[in-house]
Amino acid sequence: MAKTSSTPLTVDLLWQLQRIGAPSLSADGAQVVCSVTQPSMQDNRTASSLWLLSTLGGEPRQLTQCGDKDGQPRFSPTGEWIAFVAKREQNGVKDETPQLYLIPPDGGEARRAGVVPTGVDAFKWFPDGQRLALISWVWPEGRGMKDQAARLKAFKERKETAYITDAAVYRHWDDNLPMGRVPHVLVLEVATGKVTDVLEGTDYELQRREPGAADLSISPDGQRIAFVHDPARGQHPAPRMALAEIELKGSARKAVRDLVKHADWDFNAPSYSPDSLSLAFLASHQAKKHTMPQQLAVLDLADKRARWEVISAEWDREPQAPLLWSEDASALLFVAEEQGRSHVWRFDVAHREPSVVAQGGTIHGFDTAAACLVTLTDRAAHPGRLHAQGVDDRGVRLGQEAERIETFNDKLLANVALGSTEEHWVTGAKGEKVQVWLHFPPGFDRKKKYPLLHTIHGGPHTGPGDCWHWRWNYLVFAAQGYVTANVNYHGSSGFGHAFLDSITHQWGALELQDMEAATDWLLKKPWIDRQRVFATGGSYGGYMVAWMNAHVKPGRYKAYICHAGCFDWVGMFADDAYGWHAQELGAWYWNDMAKAHSQSPHAFAASMQTPTLVIHGAKDYRVPDAQGLAYYNTLKAKGVDAKLVWFPDENHWILKPRNSALWYQEFFDWLKRHDPAATPKRTAAKKPASKR
Incomplete structure (x- = not known):
């Protein structure tokens, strides 16, 4: 008789698992390189190295061992090198900033390709493999x-x-952007290590919020670089990007010109076609509405009038960067969300038809070369895995099933009992169907009763579902005995633009109806204990639990957990995304304070009575920690049972292993503290005495 799994999925085990990075394929499609991150709870750090895998079979091979954060690996087009970004020590010189390194795929020592004093954020190979754009x-x-x-x-x-x-864009997530500096495109020569700033002396700069490799495309002849640039040069709080092109003579700039620029539109993710006749990119009509999705667009490079058109206007889904052309230039491959999952899609340019090439779960990265497509995919049931499958030169999937090409975490998970995951739909706000994901405890028995734990996603315009979450792991929650629910409320992505845009200028209203509809539906299940219902959320999900505390009758939820939650939309103006506040809320607070307050939990604090754990990081610039502190202080001043967990060295996410373990511990302890089945009923905290 086969031995049954009995080990639960614990936080400690979660932090032993390896985390796979986005794949890069060799030009012949035979090899894949990726970074693999190994956390260490003992050392309280993570380290990443590069690994080589075969799409034809065989054991993975570790390629680098001496680095600390070896990342962003990419095969050269000629297959001679793998380039990556790292901070290392070479010939007695220790990198002060991340540099570009090269290593042969058959092994050997990595070498620094050149010296870039200001560091390397991202890069892309030229087609000849002799230069890189940085x-x-x-x-x-x-x-x-x-x-x-x-x-x-x-x-x-x-x-x-x-x-x-004096810039409007000066901080992002957890960093002040480099003072007095702007992101430029540099060209590095492999043979000599010479580095040239090809935007030096111009007014052009890349976007300041996380410029990356998807912001660059190099023409097949290597003589042009298309790039995303900010026409406002950081002076607009909600900037709209344009596309420009650098013409090169060798590694030097010959000229630079605008390609696609329109004050009403936001453009990104340029991609030259293999035949050099077209430039594909993503376009969003921001003047029409700030929630307008990114759509596929194509510029005819042979047309001197620089005409471009949106080709996916009839498709109500949103492509994500990067865009990869099929070998015959007939189609574009990209990732897009579809009702709680994300897939690799093929969009036929001539017929303007989308089709799924590789299915999620949730696909976090992919690459294609030589009739091979490799994807990095996770599901609620497992962390990221790499698969390879065949595609033809049109990007159409060939008949055989995708094959997994690694087993990094299989041994650790072999004897772990994981609960099951189910997708359901309930009738929510406006009488529309709303998706609910349920994650069940291992050994779930429908004849027994279980507590209900809502985990409310952030965004609000995201749409999680069938995915593995490292920071909010649904199966870790379920392993504690909770039926864990994720509701893709109105405003979530992946369900069409109308659904996403429906909450604009009325934040909290429809989302609350959806949450309550899901709770009502679940409370009718014989296996849910009506007396043990909890709601938790992070970022916009944290906003939602604060909103629920003010708008849901006390007692329905035994306790809330608010991680990095928005509390006061006037105070939130200190965040790094303040330029979008009026677009989302319907007015600048100084023009219509009532409108801002009507969507702000703090304005309804008088009715807040439910115990709440507040968690926040001091380095959080997306939701500044004053939001969490104000919420906590408000609850304490009102005499509501509350607890604060404040991390001085964490940002919007809790990333350090020991801090993450503490986060989970405090999370579970708070739920148990307010679980009628776990502890005696607590007496309400006394309100502070009024001063006379």
Whole structure:
């Protein structure tokens, strides 16, 4: 008789699992390189190395071991090198900033490809494999790498600590953007290590919020670089990007010109076609509405009038960067969400028809070359895995099933009892169907009763479902004995634009109806204990639990957990996304305070009575920690049972292993503290005495 699994999925086990990065295929489609991150709870850190895998069979091979954060690996088009970004020590010189390294795929020592004083954020290979385009934050008035190095040295040696700026875009997630610097495109020559800033002396700069490899495309002849740039140069709080093109002579700039630029539109993710006749990109008509989706667009490069058109206007889904052309230039491949899952899609350019090439779960990365497609896919039931499958030169999937090409986490998970996951639909706000994902405890017995745990997603315009979440792992929650629910409320992505846009200017209203409809539906199940219902959420999900605390009758939910939640939309103006507040809420707060307050939990604090655990990180610039502190302080002042977990060294997410373990511990302890089946009923906290 086969041995049954009995080990539950614990937080400790979660932090032993390896985390796979996005894949890169060799030109012949035979090999894949990816980064693999190994967390260490003992050392309280994570380290990543590069691994080689075969699409033809065979054991994976570790390629790098000496690095700490080896990442973003990409095969060269000629197959001679794998380039990656890392901070290392070579010949006695330790990198102060991330640099580009090269290593042969058959092994050997990695070597620094060149010296970029201001560091390398991302890169892309030229088709000839002799050059790379880099992204680096440089001083725009600087001239040459020696000058940049001198400026960096002077900046580091300064005695002052103030951050000074006149830009509208100056911080993102958990970082102040480099003071006085802008992101440029640099060209590095493999043979000599020479580095040239090809935007030096121009007014062009890339977007300031997370410029990456998807912001660049290099023409098949290697003579042009299309790139995303910010016409407002950081002076607009909700910027709309344009596309420009650098014409090269060798590694030097010959000219630079605008390709696609319109004040009403936002453009990104350029991609030259293999025949050099077209440039594909993503376009969003922001002047029409700020929630307008990204749509596929194509520029005819042979047309001197620079005409472009949207080709996916009839398809109510949103493509995501990057865009990869099929070998015959007939179609584009990309990832897009579809009702709680994300797939790799093929969009036929001529017929304007989408079709699924590789199914999720949730696909986090993919690459294609030589009739092979490799995907990084996770599901609620397992962390990321790499699969390879055949595609023809049109990008059409060939008949055989995708084959898994690694087993990194199989041994650790072999004897772990994982609960099951189900997809359901309930009637929510406006009489429309709303998706609900349920994750059940291992050994779930429908004859027994279980507590209900809502985990409310952030965004609000995201749409999680069949995915593995490292920070909010649904099966870890379920392993504690909770039926765990994820509701894709109105406003979620992946269900069409009308559904996503429905909450605009009335945040909280429809989402609450959806949450309550899901709770009502679940409370009718004989296996849900009506007295043990909890709601938790992060970011916009944190906003929602604060909103529920003010708008749901006390007692329906025994306790809330608010992680990095929005509490006060006026105070939230300190965030890094303040430029979108009026678009989402319907007005700037100074023009219509009533409108802002009508969607702000803090304005309804008088009715808040439900015990709440508040969690926040001090380095959170998306939802500044004053939001969590104000919520906690409000509850304490009202005499509501509350607890604060504040991390001075974490951002919007809790990333350090030990901090994450503590996060889960406090999360579960709070639920047990307010679980009638786990502890005696607590007496209500006394309200503070009024001053006379």
